[in-house]
Amino acid sequence: MTIMTQGNSEGMRRCDGTCHNARKPKCTCICGGRYHGAGKQAQERLTRDWLGDDWREKKAEVEAAGGSFTAVINDALARLTRPQRPRPAQASLEFDVPARRSS
Numbered sequence: 001m002t003i004m005t006q007g008n009s010e011g012m013r014r015c016d017g018t019c020h021n022a023r024k025p026k027c028t029c030i031c032g033g034r035y036h037g038a039g040k041q042a043q044e045r046l047t048r049d050w051l052g053d054d055w056r057e058k059k060a061e062v063e064a065a066g067g068s069f070t071a072v073i074n075d076a077l078a079r080l081t082r083p084q085r086p087r088p089a090q091a092s093l094e095f096d097v098p099a100r101r102s103s
C-alpha cells in the first residue's frame with residue numbers, strides 16, 4: 001500500500017509496500033527510513049506522526065459532530081512543520097477513512 005506520495009520536478013515518488021516490507025536496511029524512498037521495514041505498522045505510525053497518538057479519539061469526535069475526518073487530515077498536513085518528518089504532498093489513510101467519493 002502506498003502511504004504517501006510526493007511530487008517534485010522529477011515526478012511523483014512514493015512510500016509503499018516495497019519500503020515497508022523491505023528486508024535490507026537501506027531506505028531510498030521519501031520517508032527517509034522512518035517507515036522502512038515497518039510492515040503493517042507503517043500506516044499506523046504515519047497516522048500517529050501526523051495526527052498524534054490520540055487520533056482515533058479525534059476521529060470519533062469529528063465524526064460524532066458530523067464532520068469529515070479527511071478534512072482534519074488535510075488540515076493537519078497543511079500545518080505540518082516538523083522538518084525531520086517527511087512532508088507528503090498527499091495523504092493516504094485508506095485503512096481507516098471512508099473511500100473517496102468520486103461524485
Ligand SMILES: [Zn+2]
Binds near residue numbers: 016027029032033034
Ligand atoms: Zn518509505
